[in-house]
Amino acid sequence: MVEGARKGRRFDALLAAVERFAPTRRLGWAFLLSWVFCVFYTDAAGGHTGAGVAASAYGAGWELFFTGLPVSMSVVMLALVVVMERRWGSPAQHAALFWVAPVATAVSTPLLFCVPADFGATVALFVAGSVLTGFGSGFMWVMWGEYYARVTQEEAEFLAPSSAVLAAVLVLMVSAMDGWVALATVTVFPLASGLCLALSWQDVVRGKSVGEYRGSFEERAHARAHDDARAGLPRVLASMGRAGFGILTACLFVCLEGSFWHAPAKNAPEAQAVILASIVFMLIVGLSATAGPRRVSLPFLYRWMCPALVIGFAALIVAGGECGAYAAYGVAIAARFAFCLITQMYFARYAVQGTATPVQSYGLGWIFVHMGDLFGVFALVFVDAGMAAGAFSLDQVAAVSMALLVVSTMFVLNDGRSFSFGTEAAAALAGASGAAVADAAMADAQVRGADGASDGCSGAARPHPALDEDASAPGAARSGASDADDLTARIRELAARGGLTPRETEVFDLLARGRSVPYVRDALVISRETAATHAKHVYAKLGVHSRQELIDLVH
Incomplete structure (x- = not known):
């Protein structure tokens, strides 16, 4: 009889676990995250974008233009969404954006990889793709953020890790594809994410996913933040303390560290091994952040990210060449996946506190992320030029990066103002x-x-x-x-x-x-x-x- 009761409890627990994944549309953020990794961070979508061709044929200046343009367009679009929230309202209030943003992002994808014989045509297509990327993905990041800010903290802590792991699996799947099949699959990801977002938002409208942890104080704070979004923007930036700097710096070092290893061929087994390791790393970080006392914070982010990145830079010094660069690449990709996981929950918690609207929280948050990527691109071009000229060596770059990373970490960990309500x-x-x-x-x-x-x-x-x-x-x-x-x-x-x-x-x-x-x-x-x-x-x-x-x- 006791054994039967135990089996019944196990079955109930299994049923509850299955029900948490239903409806699966709530995991749609995974498609947007996998799209970003396939297009910009791993080149799994189909080889090199126009930047790779331009760099080999026309030099580093064009590489900077091609690599930095999509990121710059995303920053501009996110800034526009945040600044104009008072006049336009939040993106989720405009039904057309639920299909316009995904379509724009999907259309931009092949344009970023299209390389005609005429270089002028390549530039024109890439510029069009970059503008559409900034427009579509910028709105989608913020709209998914609005959804995460509306669900309960428990749901956010379940959805973000599950979606991040699913995104890594999708990237691994695309990396096993060739040519136009990989590109076509990645092009579908924004459409799938947009469909999931539209369906999930309907649950919010019907009142099925409203955060139960919000009391009357939080609701009033939310109302005031929305009513005075534009006037409250300086206050939001001030309340962030050093959080923005910490996010930007983390992305800069991740971008730099992951750029010294170049996959020997498309679908390299070594790159796929890195993605598998990233899944394990994300699970460890996600469980550490959400099991027991909550550690969804920037100090927690830096406490595991700084040692990991230091190990990656140290590998460049100790192993050098191909092995050290590969180890650094592996650390960077795993850290970037886990970073996106933590920040997705971090921005949601920040929005729930009431000091910022979800648009401000996620908009400013992803601006800092993209600015870190952009500065990382600038740093990489400078480093490549210096190493090519013999001004400094790879070991010196790694040593200086380690020192700057440690200083930045100490600066961030001394912050006492974030969430200082x-x-x-x-x-x-x-x-x-x-x-x-x-x-x-x-x-x-x-x-x-x-x-x-x-x-x-x-x-x-x-x-x-x-x-x-x-x-x-x-x-x-x-x-x-x-x-x-x-x-x-x-x-x-x-x-x-x-x-x-x-x-x-x-x-x-x-x-x-x-x-x-x-x-x-x-x-x-x-x-x-x-x-x-x-x-x-x-x-x-x-x-x-x-x-x-x-x-x-x-x-």
Whole structure:
């Protein structure tokens, strides 16, 4: 009988796992990610773009033009989307973009690889393809970001790793194809991604995928961010702290490190081995970021990325030539896959906090990514020219890169401003409840002492629920101050009466404000099991049996 119950539980667990993948359209971001890797990062789509031909025939200047133009167009388009959000609204509000953007991206793909005999025709086709690439992919990155910002944190932590692994599998599949078959397959990827996005967004419209972890404070912050998107852009950039610099620098070094090895032939087994290793690497990084206490943050990104990239540059010095360059290429591709995985969840969390709209979060985020790629292209052209002239060697380039990478990492890890919402909110509520602010600071210090520095909010202080109001709206802060004060006082009174510990009081505070256990997990950067255990203790000490009874007791 016991054995039968165990089998039943295993079957239920298996069924739940299968249901998480349904509907599979939610994994459509994988097609967009695989398109980028096939076209720009691995050349799996069909050999070289016009840049390769131009570099061999017309020199490095044309290589810079061909390589940098698509990236530049993407930056321009993303900047335009972010700046004009107040006037145009978010891209997801325009139904036509759900099919125009994918079609534009798909049409651009063969244009980037078309190399006629006439060089002028090659340039013209490549320019047209670059413009369409910037237009179509720019909108698609932001629209997928809007979707990720609307689902729950648990769903985002499931969809992003699953999609990234699927993208790597798709790239591996394309790398086994030849000629026009590979190019045709890659051309279909944006169309598939657009179809999945349109179908997934319908779920959001019907209310099937709205983030349950959002409380009333987050909803008001979102509304204010959307209502004042243009005026709030400087505030968004300021609140990012060094995050933008960190993302840009990471992409620069990844681009540089992965450019010294050139595959001996199309569909090289060595390149396919790198993609397989990338899948394993992504799984390790993804599990480390989402299992147990949440570590979806830029400091966490650098804590594994810096050592990996240093190893890649060291391989250039130790092994040199083909072996060292291949090892560096492998590290760069694996790091880039894992980087896209972490940043997709990172941008979603940033948008959910309410300081930025999803368009601002993902738009600015991918601008920094593309700017890093662009600067990496410039650095590579400079390095190639210097090495060809004998000004410096590959070993010297690797050594200098390692030193700059370490300095950049220390600069990023010292950032305490990313996601820094608590300070302004505390100031707004100081007049209403100075004691509550002090208690919040003390509780945060106790949390840090018990659990170490926070990884879940980019090294910044965790936002206390009593301090969630945005200081950019003084009227809203004043109107909510007295309510927050009364509620906080009631929570403190009940916590003292029930003999709750400081951590249990924090959990009680969140639950009393209507938060769910997954929200508690993310806000306090603890595992779901720990959050559930604290909730049970709170219920037992206060004599209630559910979150609703707890809310009724407080109110």
